[in-house]
Amino acid sequence: MRVGIVGWRGMVGTVLMQRLQAEGDLNGLSVRFYSTSAAGQPAPIREAASQVVLDAHDLATLAAEDVILTAQGGDYTSAVHAPLRAMGWNGYWIDAASTLRMQPQAVLVLDPLNRAAIESALAAGAKDFVGANCTVSLMLLGLAGLFKAGLVDWITAMTYQAASGAGAAHMRELVEQMGFAHRCVSSQLADPSVSVLSIEESLNAALKSPLLPAAQFGGPLAGSLIPWIDADLGTGQSKEEWKGMVEANKILGSTHAPLALDGICVRVGAMRCHSQALTIKLNQELPLAEIEDLIAHAHPWVRLIANNREASVRELSPVAVSGTLTVPVGRLRQLPMGPAYLSAFTLGDQLLWGAAEPLRRMLKLLRGTL
Ligand code: HSE
Numbered sequence: 001m002r003v004g005i006v007g008w009r010g011m012v013g014t015v016l017m018q019r020l021q022a023e024g025d026l027n028g029l030s031v032r033f034y035s036t037s038a039a040g041q042p043a044p045i046r047e048a049a050s051q052v053v054l055d056a057h058d059l060a061t062l063a064a065e066d067v068i069l070t071a072q073g074g075d076y077t078s079a080v081h082a083p084l085r086a087m088g089w090n091g092y093w094i095d096a097a098s099t100l101r102m103q104p105q106a107v108l109v110l111d112p113l114n115r116a117a118i119e120s121a122l123a124a125g126a127k128d129f130v131g132a133n134c135t136v137s138l139m140l141l142g143l144a145g146l147f148k149a150g151l152v153d154w155i156t157a158m159t160y161q162a163a164s165g166a167g168a169a170h171m172r173e174l175v176e177q178m179g180f181a182h183r184c185v186s187s188q189l190a191d192p193s194v195s196v197l198s199i200e201e202s203l204n205a206a207l208k209s210p211l212l213p214a215a216q217f218g219g220p221l222a223g224s225l226i227p228w229i230d231a232d233l234g235t236g237q238s239k240e241e242w243k244g245m246v247e248a249n250k251i252l253g254s255t256h257a258p259l260a261l262d263g264i265c266v267r268v269g270a271m272r273c274h275s276q277a278l279t280i281k282l283n284q285e286l287p288l289a290e291i292e293d294l295i296a297h298a299h300p301w302v303r304l305i306a307n308n309r310e311a312s313v314r315e316l317s318p319v320a321v322s323g324t325l326t327v328p329v330g331r332l333r334q335l336p337m338g339p340a341y342l343s344a345f346t347l348g349d350q351l352l353w354g355a356a357e358p359l360r361r362m363l364k365l366l367r368g369t370l
Contacts, residue, residue, distance in 0.1 A: 001029050001030065001066050001067060001366075001367060002029075002030045002032070002049070002064065002065045002066045002067070003026075003029050003030065003031050003032070003065060003066065003067045003068075003069060003363070004031075004032050004033075004034050004054075004062055004065035004067070004068045004069070005017075005031060005032070005033050005034065005069050005070075006033075006034040006035070006036075006056045006068065006069070006070040006071070006072045006076065007056075007070050007071040007072030007073065007076065007096075008033060008044065008071065009035065009038070009044075010071060010072070010073070010168070011164065011167070011168045011171075011351065012071040012096050012351060012355045012356055013071040013072070015351040015352065015355065015356040016069075016071050016096075016355075016356035016359060016360060017044070018356075019352070019356050019357060019360045020360055020363075021045070023360065025360060025363060025364060026045070026047065027047075029367075030049040031045075031047070031048050031049055032048060032049050032050040032054055032065070033048055033050070033053045033054065034053065034054045034055065034056035034058075034061075034062070035053045035054075035055070035056055036055075036056045036057065036072065036076060038053050039052075039053055039054055039055040039056070039058075040052055040053065041053045056072065056076065056080070057079070057080065059080070059083055059084055059087060059089075062080070062084060062089070063084060063087055063088075063089045063091075065091055066091050066092065067091055067092045067093075067094060067363065067366060068084075068091060068092070068093050068094070069094045069359060069363060070093070070094070070095050070096065070097070071095075071096045071097075071355070071356070071359070072097075073096075073097050074097040074098055074099040076097070077095055077097045077099040077100060078099050081093060081095075081099070081100065081128075090127060091127065092127050092128075092129065092366055093127060093128045093129070094109075094129045094130075094359050094362050094363060094366075095128070095129070095130045095131070095359075096130075096131045096355050096356070096359055097130070098130075098133065098243070100128055100130050101130050101132065101133075101243075101247060101250070102246060102247075102250070103128070105126065105127070105128055106128040106129070106130050107121045107126050107128065107129050107130070108130055108131070108132045108247060108250050108251045109129050109130065109131055109132070109358045109359070109361070109362045110131075110132055110137050110140060110141070110251050110358050111358065111361050111362070111365060111370065112141060112144060112298070112299040112301065113140050113141070113144050113147065113148070113251060113252070114251050114252070114253065115365075117251075117253055118362070118365060119365070122365070122366070129359075129362045131355060131358045131359050131362075132247045132250075132251055132358070133240070133243040133244070133247050134165060134274055134350040134353075134354025134355055135157070135159055135161060135165075135240065135243075135244065135265065135274050135276065135350075135354070136243060136244055136247045136248050136251070137251075137353055137354055137358060138274055138276070138327060138346065138347070138348035138350065138353060138354055139155075139157055139244075139248070139276055139278070139346065140248060140251060140252070141299070141301060141302060141327045141348065141353055142276075142278075142295075142302060142327050142328075142329045142344070142346030142347075142348070143155075143278070143280070143295065143329070143344070143346070144295075144298035144299055144302060145293075145294035145295040145296070145297060145298035145302070146280065146282070146291070146294060146295060147252055148294075148298060149294055150283075151282045151283060151284065151286070151294075152259060152280060152281075152282065152283070153259075153260075153281040153282060153283040153340070154259065154260035154261065154280075154281045155259070155260070155261045155263075155278055155279065155280050155281070156261075156262060156263045156278065156279045157244060157261065157262070157263035157276045157277075157278050158263045158264055158266070158276065158277045158278075159229075159240075159263065159264070159265045159266055159274060159275070159276045159277075160266055160268045160270065160274070160275040160276070160277070160318075160347075161229055161240075161265060161266065161267050161268065161270075161274045161275075161350070162267075162268070162270040162271055162272050162273050162274055162318060162350055163221065163267070163269070163270070163271055163272075164271060164272035164350055164351055165229070165267075165274060165350050165354075166216065166217070166229075166267065167216075169216050170216040170217060171271055171272070173213055173214070173215065173216040173217060173221075174217075174221050174222060174269055174271070176213040177207075177212060177213055177214070177220060177221060177222035177223075178222045178269075180206065180211070180212055180213060180222075181203055181206055181207060181222050181223055184202060184203065184205075184206035185199050185202045185203050185206070188202060203223060207220040207222070207223050207224060208220070217267070221267060221268070221269050222269050223269070224269075225266055225267060225268050225269070226266065226267040227264060227265075227266045227267075228265075228267075229241075229265040229266070229267055230243075230265075237262075238265055240265040241262060241263065241264065241265050244261050244262065244263065244265075245258065245259075245260070245261040245262055246258075248261050249261075263276075270318035270319075271318065271322065272318070272322055272323075272349055272350055272351050273317075273318030273319075273321045273322050273347050273348060273349050273350065274318075274347060274348065274350045274354060275316075275318060275345065275346070275347035276345070276346055276347065277331075277343070277344075277345050278342075278343065278344045278345070278346065279335070279341065279342070279343060280341070280342040280343075280344060281340060281341055281342075282340040282341075282342065283340070284340065285338075285339040285340050286339075288332070288333070288334055291332070291342065292304055292332060295329055295332070295344075296329075301325050301326060301327050301353065302326075302327050302328075302329060303315075303326050303327065303328045303329070304328075304329055304330070304332070305328045305329065305330030305331075306330070307330055307331055307332055307333055311330065312330055312331060312345075315328055315330070316328055316330045316331070316345055316347065317347075318347060321347055321348060321349060322349055323349060323352075324349060324352070325349070325352050325353060325357065326348070327346060327347070327348040327353060328346065328347060328348075329344055329345070329346045330344070330345050330346075331343055331344055331345035332344045
């Protein structure tokens with residue numbers, strides 16, 4: 001199988017390459033690397049079928065691949081996918097970008113939930129396989145047990161999304177803001193006689209100052225938050241919020257009778273783990289122990305965290321989960337609105353299960369090795 005990999009140097013691409021190599025997924029494949037800016041440079045791995053990086057806009061060369069695996073981003077997909085198809089290229093396109101997600105021929109991949117749908121689409125000749133929005137994938141993985149049992153009536157998802165979802169430059173800016181904020185108050189902080197209210201006043205002034213590095217976020221994220229993610233659709237809903245319901249229903253195969261899912265998506269000062277506080281309305285009343293059991297045993301990556309203070313502090317934080325494939329679910333309890341109403345808090349690494357992992361696994365599914 002000939003596989004062309006595009007966008008392997010970016011942040012998602014780097015994580016994807018780490019996972020592909022850690023799992024030996026490229027063994028036995030003929031892999032060529034493509035770039036929009038570094039054609040001609042040496043390939044990143046010795047075993048590559050081309051010792052040099054190829055031009056990611058060279059359609060004739062791309063058309064020789066059986067599979068194109070891209071984490072290059074939406075602009076690249078927009079520029080290359082349709083022209084390649086128009087040339088008659090009939091290979092598999094595996095993509096992290098949102099561009100193709102809602103096109104009818106594209107299959108959203110999250111195999112712990114929709115493996116059967118992916119496999120039947122493959123059997124029916126589907127060729128475009130796209131990773132879903134990170135928040136959607138992580139929420140679905142957390143609650144997979146409830147979805148698989150058909151128990152969910154509706155969900156509100158209030159998100160706490162990490163800087164990485166916005167991109168590498170945003171992650172750097174968050175850390176710059178943290179440093180800037182600390183530098184602005186460090187002498188006051190070192191003097192125990194300075195009141196914390198004075199420190200807060202200085203800090204707030206620093207975070208409002210035009211000197212704060214904010215070219216990416218457009219304002220302070222460190223010491224603050226931003227309750228809007230992605231484009232303004234002009235309907236009162238952000239594009240990130242819109243994606244939640246449409247993509248979740250596409251993955252669940254329920255677009256004809258969509259599950260209601262909405263909430264407010266908020267950027268917070270975490271680095272690469274997205275968290276979500278969920279209110280879930282079940283379509284029947286079940287004992288909490290049964291709900292816990294369904295959630296905990298849905299797939300190997302989900303982990304039910306005891307709903308107590310100690311476990312929540314230790315295991316339900318972006319810092320605890322960063323760099324892992326674990327999707328913890330905690331704070332699970334029945335709410336006073338009635339036994340069918342649940343709260344839950346879940347999180348996951350948005351570069352792993354939120355981006356790279358479903359694509360890596362799709363490549364394995366294609367090879368029949370998953
Ligand atoms: N749109 C997401 C975010 C990232 O900004 O956090 C990936 O879907």
